[in-house]
Amino acid sequence: xxxxxxxxxxxxxxxxxxxxxxxxxxxxxxxxxxxxxxxxxxxxxxxxxxxxxxxxxxxxxxxxxxxxxxxxxxxxxxxxxxxxxxxxxxxxxxxxxxxxxxxxxxxxxxxxxxxxxxxxxxxxxxxxxxxxxxxxxxxxxxxxxxxxxxxxxxxxxxxxxxxxxxxxxxxxxxxxxxxxxxxxxxxxxxxxxxxxxxxxxxxxxxxxxxxxxxxxxxxxxxxxxxxxxxxxxxxxxxxxxxxxxxxxxxx
Numbered sequence: 358x359x360x361x362x363x364x365x366x367x368x369x370x371x372x373x374x375x376x377x378x379x380x381x382x383x384x385x386x387x388x389x390x391x392x393x394x395x396x397x398x399x400x401x402x403x404x405x406x407x408x409x410x411x412x413x414x415x416x417x418x419x420x421x422x423x424x425x426x427x428x429x430x431x432x433x434x435x436x437x438x439x440x441x442x443x444x445x446x447x448x449x450x451x452x453x454x455x456x457x458x459x460x461x462x463x464x465x466x467x468x469x470x471x472x473x474x475x476x477x478x479x480x481x482x483x484x485x486x487x488x489x490x491x492x493x494x495x496x497x498x499x500x501x502x503x504x505x506x507x508x509x510x511x512x513x514x515x516x517x518x519x520x521x522x523x524x525x526x527x528x529x530x531x532x533x534x535x536x537x538x539x540x541x542x543x544x545x546x547x548x549x550x551x552x553x554x555x556x557x558x559x560x561x562x563x564x565x566x567x568x569x570x571x572x573x574x575x576x577x578x579x580x581x582x583x584x585x586x587x588x589x590x591x592x593x594x595x596x597x598x599x600x601x602x603x604x605x606x607x608x
Contacts, residue, residue, distance in 0.1 A: 363387065363389065364389045367406075367422075371417045372414060378578060379578055394558075394569035395407065395572075396558075410523075410525055411447055412428055415431070424523060448513055452505075459497050463511065465518070468483075483496070506533055513545070524554070525556050526545065526555065527558050528558050570586060571583070574597075582595050
């Protein structure tokens with residue numbers, strides 16, 4: 358398989374914070390158009406791995422290539438970093454919307470400032486993606502006027518305005534009330550059906566089994582199990598994964 362079919366390649370990557378080694382030489386590949394769920398207990402390295410994929414964290418050792426950009430080197434030049442940030446969108450747990458800007462202003466800020474689009478072009482993009490997530494009527498609302506689920510859908514739409522090649526989701530439903538989780542997962546499911554390359558750190562096991570092509574189970578900084586979602590989550594091979602899955606409702 359040539360590299361043009363692979364969105365992310367990581368080989369024996371390591372990451373430490375002081376004396377704490379969080380990623381201990383993990384490897385894997387994520388193909389274009391593939392949805393990958395990263396699962397595991399708190400503190401196992403899931404979010405750190407995701408943050409390495411968009412250079413919010415740097416790897417200490419190993420090789421990491423994201424959308425053709427080598428992130429293994431200690432220094433990445435400005436143009437490469439700018440290219441990476443436009444091609445890789447990220448949705449966080451806590452929405453990260455600017456509270457002093459309404460929904461529309463939140464969405465057009467990056468296309469105008471980073472992509473150099475006109476306000477008119479950016480507004481048209483914002484309208485398109487607000488319609489996509491079912492929030493076209495909330496363009497003039499401020500974040501404090503939205504529910505948690507609506508805020509997260511706006512955050513997803515805001516990332517889509519950058520026309521990313523890859524979307525990263527860091528536990529996007531963990532801060533939501535249970536009744537609001539479904540509306541966010543529905544948007545993500547739609548993106549998956551449209552062929553968006555997605556890496557999702559999640560505790561939503563049923564969603565992972567239904568939507569993800571591949572599951573990576575991290576345990577204490579290593580890949581303890583990896584494979585097709587339907588197989589890994591229904592027929593785990595390791596005791597550690599069986600114990601982890603036993604905490605959730607039967608699949």
